[in-house]
Each structure stands twice: as structure tokens, then as C-alpha cells.
Amino acid sequence: MPNNNKEMLDESERCRAAVEEKLGGFFTAEGAGSPKLIESMRYSLLAGGKRIRPILCIKFCEAAGGKLDDAIDAACAIEMLHTYSLIHDDLPCMDNSDMRRGKPSNHKKFGEFTATLAGDALQAAAFETLTNSNVPADAIVEMTRMLAQSAGPYGICGGQHLDVHSISNPLSKAGLTEIHNLKTAALIAASAKIGVAAGGGSHEQLKAAEEYALAVGFAFQVRDDVLDVISTTTELGKPMGADIENNKQTFAMILGVDKCEEMILAETQKAIAALEGKFERTEFLAWFAQLLAERKK
Secondary structure (H helix, E strand, C coil): CCCCHHHHHHHHHHHHHHHHHHHCCCCCCCCCCCHHHHHHHHHHHCCCCCCHHHHHHHHHHHHCCCCHHHHHHHHHHHHHHHHHHHHHHHCCCCCCCCEECCEECHHHHHCHHHHHHHHHHHHHHHHHHHCCCCCCHHHHHHHHHHHHHHHCCCCHHHHHHHHHHCCCCCCCHHHHHHHHHHHHHHHHHHHHHHHHHHCCCCHHHHHHHHHHHHHHHHHHHHHHHHHHHHCCHHHHCCCCCHHHHCCCCCHHHHHCHHHHHHHHHHHHHHHHHHHCCCCCCCHHHHHHHHHHHCCCC
């Protein structure tokens, strides 16, 4: 880990706190819509978490020459869409998880009907929020395209569908990689690219951001696979060994923990290398990639 660890942690907290403050102001109007649905949406949206995707959005915006205010709406939109995916991911028809971030999953607290609609509503709200970004209209159009692409059949939904249908079919390393790239890395890559677009970055910077984020996203998912084997329920905030219980195939099961650690290191190095010569300030982004690679929860 870099020597300026405290400085980087402070910078991460600055971005995270800005996102938390902004998110807290959403879905507060009285007398509009269903109060129980709104409560369900806020329950998951404000449940904490690492806020990795919004932080990446803000920091890539700043790296491309923009400022936090240019990216804050986009960052919140990304977190809304991510939260929708987590709510749906936990449903009994998918991963069937009873806990998320140390609390009952949305469907365990509010029921499957309300949880499903809360996810749907958060996805819609994500795009509404993105259109309010304080950037030129052409940038908003491009950012909207990026977010939509990461959420649909070539992103989260496609990855989730492949993931569920792989339970009864043996997967190769390539097949599992495809699932991870769609289900996890696609939104992380979109977060980075949306940040560059919000900051008015170049085409070259967009490509570098995508390369960085795809590598980080892949390493992130492989780390998740490892933690599901070696961590505890308390540390994870969700049931340990859920993948084994659900008969899901993971890199940890196919390749073993040691090989996974090698893959995480290689992908992290690839991510950091992608930044070289493309942005003026990359210290935080390089540090952040290492932080995610070494995380314990």
C-alpha cells in the first residue's frame, strides 16, 4: 500500500461523504407515491456500503479535468442502479440471500413484491437523476448511453441470466470470466467512463478508464469469490459460503484460492498500467485499485 495511505483514505472519505449526503436527499417528498415503496428504496440505497462506483466516477471526472459537482448526480445515479441490482440479486429466484451489508435483505424486510418494485423504481430513478447532471447536454446523452448499456443484456442483466443458468452446467474459466465481466465489471467500467465524460475527457482517456475499470472490476469479483470461501459472515455482512450453498461456480472453486490471488494481482497491475500517461494525477486511482485488491470484506 502506498506511503500516503492517510491522505488517500481522506480523499476517499471526501468523495464517499459527498455521495452519502446527496443520496440522503432523494425520495423524501411527502404525499407522493407509495410511502412503503419509498421506505423500501431508501432502506437499501442508504444501507452504507463501500460506494466504490460513485467514488470512481468522481475521481475519473477530476482526473479528466472536471470537479466533484460535475459528477455528483451521475455518481448517485450509478449507486441507485447498483442498489437496484443488489435488491434483485438477493431475491429467492436469483441468489436467494437473506442478508445484505449486515442487515436483512430488502425482500426479507419488505416482502418480494415490494422489493422487486423498489429495484425497478431505483433503476428508473437512476436515469432521471443522471439527466439532472450539471454538464453539457451532449455529455448527458453519452453518459446515459453508457449507464444503460451496463445495465441491460450486455451488462448486469445478461450477466445475471448467465449466472443463474450456469448453476447446473459446468463452466470453463472463459465462461466464468464472461459472467463476471457482464455482471460486475460492466457497471464499474461505466462508472469510470461516465466520470471521464462528466469531466470533458478525451477519447483516449475514455479508453484508458475502461481498461482500468474492467481490470479492477474483474479483480473485485475474484476477490469476492475468495472471501466467500475464507471470510466470515460478520466480516462479509452477508452469509458466508452462499455460493457453495447455491451450487454456484466461482474462480475460487475452479482454480483454488492461491491461483485467484495471482489473478487479482495481475489484474490490479494491468489496471494501474492503463493509467500511465493518460491522466495528470493518477495516485488515488492506483491506490484505490490496490485497496480493492487487498480488501477483507
